[in-house]
Amino acid sequence: MLKLSKEKLKDMLVKMYRIRFFEETIKNLYFEDLITGPLHLYIGEEAVAVGACSALKKRDYVVSTHRGHGHCIAKGGNLTKMMAELLGRETGYCKGRGGSMHLADHKIGLLTCSGIVAGGIPISVGAAFSSYYRNSGQVTISFFGDGATNQGSFHESLNLASVWKLPVVFVCENNCYAITVPTTCSLPLENIANRAVGYGIPGKVVDGMNVLAVYEVVKEAVDRARDGKGPSLIEAKTYRFEGHWVGDPIVYRTNEEVKEWKKRDPILNFRKTVLESDQLSENELNSIQKRARRELQEAVEFAKNSPLPNPDDVEKYVYHVEEGGKH
Amino acid sequence: MREISYAQAINEALKEEMRRDNRVFMIGEDVAVHGGTYGLSKGLLEEFGEKRVKDTPISEAAIVGTGIGAALTGLRPIVELMYIDFTTVAMDQIVNQAAKLRYMTGGMAKLPLVIRTQGGSGTGEAAHHTQSLEAWFVHIPGLKVVMPSTPFDAKGLFKTAVRDNNPVLFIDHKLLFPKKGSVPEEEYTIPFGKADIKREGNDITIVATSLMIHRALSAAEELEKDGLTVEIIDPRTLVPFDKETLMNSVKKTGRLLILHEACTRGGIGGGIIREIIEDCFDYLDAPPRVLAGRNIPIPYAPSLEKMAVPQQRDIVETVIGMTKFSRRFSTHIAKS
Numbered sequence: 001m002l003k004l005s006k007e008k009l010k011d012m013l014v015k016m017y018r019i020r021f022f023e024e025t026i027k028n029l030y031f032e033d034l035i036t037g038p039l040h041l042y043i044g045e046e047a048v049a050v051g052a053c054s055a056l057k058k059r060d061y062v063v064s065t066h067r068g069h070g071h072c073i074a075k076g077g078n079l080t081k082m083m084a085e086l087l088g089r090e091t092g093y094c095k096g097r098g099g100s101m102h103l104a105d106h107k108i109g110l111l112t113c114s115g116i117v118a119g120g121i122p123i124s125v126g127a128a129f130s131s132y133y134r135n136s137g138q139v140t141i142s143f144f145g146d147g148a149t150n151q152g153s154f155h156e157s158l159n160l161a162s163v164w165k166l167p168v169v170f171v172c173e174n175n176c177y178a179i180t181v182p183t184t185c186s187l188p189l190e191n192i193a194n195r196a197v198g199y200g201i202p203g204k205v206v207d208g209m210n211v212l213a214v215y216e217v218v219k220e221a222v223d224r225a226r227d228g229k230g231p232s233l234i235e236a237k238t239y240r241f242e243g244h245w246v247g248d249p250i251v252y253r254t255n256e257e258v259k260e261w262k263k264r265d266p267i268l269n270f271r272k273t274v275l276e277s278d279q280l281s282e283n284e285l286n287s288i289q290k291r292a293r294r295e296l297q298e299a300v301e302f303a304k305n306s307p308l309p310n311p312d313d314v315e316k317y318v319y320h321v322e323e324g325g326k327h
Numbered sequence: 328m329r330e331i332s333y334a335q336a337i338n339e340a341l342k343e344e345m346r347r348d349n350r351v352f353m354i355g356e357d358v359a360v361h362g363g364t365y366g367l368s369k370g371l372l373e374e375f376g377e378k379r380v381k382d383t384p385i386s387e388a389a390i391v392g393t394g395i396g397a398a399l400t401g402l403r404p405i406v407e408l409m410y411i412d413f414t415t416v417a418m419d420q421i422v423n424q425a426a427k428l429r430y431m432t433g434g435m436a437k438l439p440l441v442i443r444t445q446g447g448s449g450t451g452e453a454a455h456h457t458q459s460l461e462a463w464f465v466h467i468p469g470l471k472v473v474m475p476s477t478p479f480d481a482k483g484l485f486k487t488a489v490r491d492n493n494p495v496l497f498i499d500h501k502l503l504f505p506k507k508g509s510v511p512e513e514e515y516t517i518p519f520g521k522a523d524i525k526r527e528g529n530d531i532t533i534v535a536t537s538l539m540i541h542r543a544l545s546a547a548e549e550l551e552k553d554g555l556t557v558e559i560i561d562p563r564t565l566v567p568f569d570k571e572t573l574m575n576s577v578k579k580t581g582r583l584l585i586l587h588e589a590c591t592r593g594g595i596g597g598g599i600i601r602e603i604i605e606d607c608f609d610y611l612d613a614p615p616r617v618l619a620g621r622n623i624p625i626p627y628a629p630s631l632e633k634m635a636v637p638q639q640r641d642i643v644e645t646v647i648g649m650t651k652f653s654r655r656f657s658t659h660i661a662k663s
Contacts, residue, residue, distance in 0.1 A: 061400065095433030102431045111399050112436070116423050122389045123424060126396020126404075133352065133378060133402060140396075153419065156389035163384060317434040318468050320492035 002212065002277045009274055010288065012054055012211055016046040016267050017292035018079060019070045023242075025296050026069075026086055026100075030246050034304070035086050039100055042070035044209075044241035047266035048173050049074035051214025052141055052236075055222045061109040061131075061140040063124035066101045067173075067240075068113035071143050076108045083299035089306035096309045097317060109138075117178075118144055118151035121170070125157045128168035128231075139225045140168045141218070147178030149192050158233065162199040165230035169221040172235045173208065179244045180252040193235035201231050208238030209264040212273065239264075328509040336478035336510050337367045337443075337499070340485035341405070343514070345375050348403060351489060352379040355390060355407025355443075364409055365445065365504045387413050391420035391442060395494075398440040399428070403489060410456050411446035411498060414464075425494040426469030439492045441485075445499040447538055447588055448636055454624035459589035461536070464496045465565045465598070471495045471519060472565040476540035478508035480563055483517030491519065500538040500588075520567035524576070528556030530650055531582040534573060534599060535559060539586045539637065546642035555650055565595060573599070574607055581612035582649050588636045591619040613652040618645045 002009065023041040030039050042049065045067075053062065053074035064071040072082060078093075085092025086100050093103055101115040111127055114120035124142030131138040148154055149172060161168050172192050176183055189195075196203025202224075206217040214236055221232035239261040243250045274280045331339070345351045352375075353368060359382040362369035371380040383390050387408055394406035408414055414421060421442065428436040448457035464472050471493055475481040481499065488495040525540055526547055535543045540561050547557040558576050562568055577583050583603055585596035596617030603615060620636045 063396070093433070094431060094435065097433040098431040104432045104435055106399075106435055111396070112424070112428060112432070114424065116419050119419050119424055122392020122420055123396040123399070125389060126393040126398070127400050128396070129393050130397040130400040130402050133397070152416075153388040153392065156384070156386035157392065160384055160386055160389040160393065164381075317430045317432075319471075320429060320434075320437050322492075 002273070002279060004212070004215075006279050008054065009279055010284070012050050012215075013270060013274065013285065013288050014292060015050045015074050016211065016270065017289055018295065019046045019049065019073045020267055021292050021296045022069055022073060022079060022082070025300060027242075027246050029087070029300070035100070036088070037099055039246040040067040040244065041240065041242040041246060042067055044261065044266070045173055045175060045238045046070060047211035047214055047270070048171065048208045048236040048238050049143070051211040052143070052171050052218040054215050055219035056139065056141060059109060060138050061111055061124070061127045063111050063120040063127065063140065063142050064103070064113040065117070065120060065144055065148070066113065066115050067145070068101070068103055071113075072103045072105065072110055075110050077103070077105055077110065079295050079299040080302045081105070083303040084306050087303040087306070088308060089303055090309045091302070091306040095317075118148035118153045120144065121148065121157040122153050124168055125161045125166060128161060128166035129164065131167055132164070137226060138167070139222050141222075142168055142170050144170070144172060145178070146172060146174040146176070146183050146187065146192060148172070149195060150178075150186060158199045158201070158231065161231040162201050165228065167225035167228070168231045169218060169225055170231060170233045171218065172233065173238055174235050175238050175240045177240075177244065177252065182252065191235060193233055196233040199233070201233060203233045203235070205235045205237065208236030209266045209269065211266060211270050328511055330507045331478055331510050332504065333478045333481050333499070333506050333508070334366055334504040336482035337485055338369060339510075340482045340489075341368060341371060342374065344486055344489040345371070345379065350401065350403045351405065352381070352402065353405040353407065354381040354383050354393060356383055356385055356409050358382060358407050363407070365501065368407070387417035388420050391417040391425065394440045394442070395420060395425050395428070395438065398438045399436055403439045405441045405443055405489065408442060408444040411444045411460050412455050412458050414444065414460065421464070421470070421494075421496070422467050426467045429493070430469060437492050438494050440494045441488045441497055442494065443497045443499075445501050447500040447502060448625045448632055449502045449538075451627060451629060451632065453627040457625040459587065459620065461498055461565060462589055462593055462595050465595055469494065470566060473497045473519070473563065474536045474565060475499070475563060476503065476525070476537050476561050478506065478510050480517060480523065480561070482510055483515050484519070484563060486516045487519055490516070498537070502538050506541070517563070519564045520569050522560050522562045522569035522572040524558065524572070525561050526557060526559040528558040529580055530555045530557065531584060531646055532558045532560060532573070532576040532580045533584045533586055533642075533646070534562065535586040536562065536565070537588065539588055542637065542639055543586055543642060546639050546646065549639070549643055550646055553647070555646065557646065570602055573603065577603055577607045578610045581610055583611070583615040584645060584649060585615070585617045585619070586637060586642065587619045589620055590622045591617055592622045594619050613649050616645060616649060618642060
């Protein structure tokens with residue numbers, strides 16, 4: 001018997017499927033030339049976003065990265081608005097101004113996705129400071145990859161968050177590669193979580209292919225943050241099944257390595273666990289899967305039928321303008 | 328009217344805005360216990376407490392990022408970067424994040440953030456504490472850039488900056504802090520995008536910013552003895568920029584000199600000249616000129632440091648040279 005309720009498990013699986021199918025769908029749309037620019041897929045890493053965000057409340061915050069689709073869906077993002085954004089439509093989350101790397105939905109607490117590696121981490125500290133300042137009890141999760149932990153802003157942010165005991169959980173998705181460079185060439189230590197020692201905060205390694213394990217560890221850190229005990233650093237060991245971007249020739253890793261990691265597919269494993277626990281039946285699981293597929297089809301339909309932004313509006317939204325003012 | 332220093336004017340603006348709105352807070356290096364390197368935040372900690380006035384580690388990216396995250400979630404942060412030179416360490420946060428968040432979220436994000444800093448040379452601090460980097464930020468869509476020259480302007484503009492819903496880079500000049508000027512006791516604000524004519528004249532228009540306004544004013548006094556009257560315009564905010572006031576002045580005087588302390592190459596002077604040439608070409612009696620800093624790092628030795636940026640004598644000489652030239656006059660001769 002698993003500790004989580006049937007509803008919670010269902011919700012987690014729904015989100016994992018949504019992420020997987022969203023990514024597969026956009027990969028196809030990319031090759032149909034309906035999506036431009038680089039696409040960073042989250043396939044293989046679903047357990048991290050879903051496990052971590054399942055430990056949050058709706059009003060909690062998330063700050064994400066260039067590989068942010070999974071975080072958006074896991075936090076409760078709207079597939080239709082996401083798809084429209086990736087297709088550069090006026091009906092998208094950011095009215096087609098942001099695209100794949102810059103999703104945001106302030107209603108669900110997704111504040112921003114940074115296209116600059118580690119650029120979102122200082123902002124997550126600010127969101128956490130804001131919760132502390134307003135006594136709002138909100139917690140922020142800051143997602144970033146292994147590569148980000150070699151940036152200066154990672155260091156500045158963890159240090160400041162620790163000194164001020166801010167309610168933020170730093171979740172590092174270690175997917176073994178910083179674009180093409182393996183962590184063995186960019187990190188002098190086996191566990192990034194050990195860097196937490198330098199900031200006087202807890203650092204934990206978790207199996208990033210296991211959604212329940214991620215949930216457990218992040219939940220503990222979130223509760224701790226909500227209690228005013230300060231930040232934590234969690235390293236989720238994971239793997240991207242695809243390249244860094246769609247079209248990546250992937251010359252830097254072997255097929256054997258990919259095959260090994262695919263054996264640990266986070267969705268298949270979670271499905272198996274749930275089935276074995278008898279909390280959800282095969283039929284229920286299949287209908288979850290089907291529903292997610294249908295949602296994606298609808299999202300694509302909606303996005304394709306949505307208008308592109310009006311070219312005359314190209315200078316709109318550079319500045320906030322008071323009611324009645326000029327742009 | 329009472330006279331207070333530029334530093335006191337900013338200090339008053341800070342206190343008044345923090346009293347008015349409890350979403351306003353201030354963080355930065357040495358701003359709390361010490362009251363700021365130039366004393367701008369003196370008394371804030373005592374009045375508003377540790378939550379609203381905070382000393383930070385020396386971590387400029389984290390300081391600005393904290394401001395961004397707080398602004399995105401409903402607060403109105405004032406973050407201080409001790410020297411404008413230190414913005415280089417926080418450039419990703421300022422340029423990629425703060426400036427672009429509203430645009431790239433299609434208007435979803437609102438970012439009421441003030442980044443307060445100071446620049447300029449004249450204190451023997453050498454190349455890492457004396458730069459004038461405003462042009463970099465003028466170049467970035469999404470930022471507003473303020474550069475006041477007097478205590479009155481500084482106070483009114485600072486209050487407007489705090490109330491603005493966009494990221495504002497507020498740049499003081501370190502030599503201006505002790506300068507005194509008239510500031511009313513009553514509440515007032517100064518809108519962005521409204522230039523101020525600091526001195527009226529007919530023979531030439533000088534556009535200057537920050538400390539250079541004062542140097543231009545002294546030069547104008549000297550030039551008046553030679554019978555030349557100089558109109559001095561302080562744009563006060565570089566973004567948004569009040570082109571109209573400048574055009575009206577150029578149409579009257581027929582001559583334009585832009586004066587700034589920042590390096591000439593890539594400075595704001597070039598952009599201002601472009602705007603004027605495009606719209607006022609027929610009114611110009613002489614080629615417009617830029618008198619600005621040399622294209623060198625600021626040197627340490629006093630004898631070299633003052634060579635790096637325009638001095639009063641340079642302004643006087645440039646103006647005399649420009650007023651000798653008259654295109655309209657020479658055209659007349661050619662026609663007759």
